[in-house]
Amino acid sequence: MAPPKPRPPPDPKAQQYALSVRFKAQHALTVGFLTLLLLLHALAIYLFCSGFLLSRLVLPDRSECSIPPIQPANGYVAGNVEQGCWFPKRFDKAVIVVVDALRYDFAVPFEGGSGGKTRGQYHDQLGVLWETSVAEPARGFLRPFIADPPTTTLQRLKGLTTGSLPTLVEGGSNFAGTAIDEDNLIEQLNRAGKRTVHLGDDTWHALFPGSFDANLTRAYDSFNVWDLHTVDDGVTEHIFPLLEPEMRGQWDVIIGHYLGVDHAGHRYGPDHPAMGEKLREMDEVVGRMIDKLDDETLLVVLGDHGMDVKGDHGGESEDEVQAALWMYSKKGTFGRGNGIGLEPPRSAKERPVAQIDLVPTLALLLGLPIPFNNLGQPIEEAFVGAKGIDYKSLAEVGRLTAAQIQRYQGQYSEARKLDEDAASTTRPLWKAAIQQWQQVEATKKASQGALKSTYDAFAAYQAENVRVCRHLWARFDILSMGMGIAVLVGSVALLAAYAQAITGDRAAITPVLLGGGLAGLALGAAAGAAVGYLSSASIVQSTSFGAGLGGVIGISVGFWPARQELRIPYPRTFWGGLSFLTCLLLCIGFASNSFTIWEDEQLLFFLTTFGFLMLGSSLGQPDRDDRMLGTWNSVSFLAATRLASFSRLCREEQMPNCRSTYYASASSSTSAAWQLAIPIAIAIFLPSIIKYFFHRTKNYQGSAVIWIGIALRIGLFLVAGFWILDAADDGNWYPDRSKSLLKTTRVIIAQAVLALAFAAGYATYIFASPFLAVINEPAPTEALSSTSKPVDVDGGPSILTTINAKPTARPKLIILGYANTQGTRYLLLALTWLLALLLLQKPMGQGTLALCFISILNLLEIIDANNLRRSALGPVVLALMGSHYYFKTGHQATLSSIQWESAFIPLSTVSYPWTPILVVLNTFGAQTLCAIAVPAIPLWKVKPTLPGLLGRVAGAVATHSLVYGGFAVATVIEAAWLRRHLMLYRIFMPRMLMSVAVLVVVEVVGVVGGMVGVRWSMGSVGEVFGWEE
């Protein structure tokens, strides 16, 4: 059926063509302008973060074997690798086994009853570390091993090899590592001519490219958290042959990095049979290694970080930082000092060692120089001797380490041009320790007590030094932060002006704004580059700031010609005022830690308030149809919001006043079996519910039938199938079917769903005609012309008067779906995204995302019933819903709540750029869905031809982004203000990072999804109904 032409354009074809070209040009320029604002926001965020996340300076110096930081004691001659560079070495060889995410309590026997803790699947499975430490104290010891946050493997490996503190810039870069460019253990091993073999997690190769023995090394992809066995089986397969006597001459140090425990945590959580199984496997591996070990080899088993109750990590909670360290050798040289029992600490609170302490310990045990930037101290048990009385050695290693730290501090102060104050608390401690040492040396036979207190004095210096460094390196570059805040505030203010201050046709003003902004951006960038070139300022920063500021000024100038069409954007209506007040309260609230911790509850309160007020307003509508429509949709909106709020994932700070329901249990990362009913229910009911909204305005026609009735339903059943297969794999329902078959089938299903959504869905969206049907009603059989009624005039005789007389009866042309042509046509786009976003959520998240979509449909109807299309209400409520459903899809404003494993739903290996995109779509799925829905607000149930419609769509998209822009401004300023707050890294910084990430994601989706998408829906309606002039 050819597209109907219900209102044949009165103008000639040429004029319609010109109008359609004008629409396309205006559309392209609007997209360009919103992209420019996005660019300005990104520049501001870059500037702010580069100042906020300022890190320490990396010194290029390397420690030399022949140049000790201080003359070694007892006439020991430095410089001999064979005997030990600065100190007599204890071991020739070492096997270092990293069990990723080995939390301390995994290695400690479970004590029932105490503290109300119940026994988990992870308790008492890996007993070998504890048992050997108790049974053979001279051979082994076990201690809590505390990580510096961020607790990601990449950052931890840096600390474990350099002995220095993390640089926060790379806190989030778990994806791609960059080579370490400062002194470290691996480099020192290479310089000493040792052959180092690496097996397992390939992060090591990103950090130390080309440092490992090419023939024996085996690296495995580290990111596939679905896979519990490939890496571990590979390490075990290759490590044991190397321990055989005939292979012992082939290597000096082996680093084996197991990932199964970490992956079991991410995938299932610690309290799961898979974790118990994995820990028993590690127990067996360590036991076999002990059997194979010769006397000259040191065996180290360590965890690089722990995991939280759900098995994730990245932050700085206790469970995440408390790892385990175990050292073992058959030589029997380890001991316990005075007053320390043979039993290892029962909890990670007792006698913890810092992870950086491993660096000087390993360096001195293997006879290497201590890496230049090290801040750690030697571990007591390793040097105090089997009898626990060798305080002389202990004092000497403490002195060498402290002297290296002192040398490093001298270099650092010089490079950074630090004043004397920086060392005001450490210098007296250093002097006191050196004085004590000199007294001890002068004594012929120093007492144990004197030696011990000398060791303690060096340890005190080291501890104070770490404290000062932590403080100093958390410095903030106020200038850079200020530049970022200035550009962010300026560009968000422009967004506010664009969204709310323009009274005329927004689309008509946009070209001037875009031109001004681009010119300002270019001029500013050039000026900034010149300033950076001529002065000592960083050229990247000054160019970015120049571009940002120039862009803001350029757009402001662009507003000048249209000043008659501007007004101060203060709220003028009840709904505008309410929206503004809500956003303002949220922005202020982010300055409080308890508000930020309980943000999910605040959002529920605000959305419920909006729901009740919309219900009240709907009940007051004079028109009966409007009243019914608004009332029922408000009730549905409230019910959906309330129902979704039962899905929760608690953050650590909410405990014990919160109960997680997102997964099967609080200590699990898998869904409960009953939750599999959710995707099935969605597949059965959701298409019918959506169909109902199309049916009401007779828009369930053409491509809408094909997409909603058939394609979406098939897609949703495939999604349900995917998650059932996933559960079958997790729960081992079919032990006789191979795991890889299940996995391959799953991946194919997931890819089919994505292809259905983004390829078939977009193609349908782009090429569909508006969802209309035209009915030709034939001429009525009875003649209408004689319709008449009696007219009574002054009580006189009745006269028959003919009214509505029609000369001839004509057939009627009825267009079905005219009332909501624009809205339903656009909504098809949101439906294609909905399918893809649902696939990427866990079953519980699918349920809440489906409720989110129903709420969006309710909101569209409420706005129509109350005629609030042009109010800020719609875009603001959508932004609040995006934030609310973010929490309801199992997320929190913490690093550890990121569901990394979602990258493996449609992929079996890491693949760029898809892996990060998939994680982003999982994390910000709710915000994405709401952002895509925004253009539907001004389009819902409007006339197919309405002047200024494109400008209204741009205004709604801008208003929606403005809410997130406001959150970003607020959290950025508050994080800068609270930068010395105790909770900065735990609460305020993660929330700030989330705000800026959401702003960028929402703007990208708003432009690339919504604003670009509008072109096809409005275009196809324009082709049918003609273009407005």
Ligand SMILES: [Zn+2]
């Ligand atoms: Zn991990």
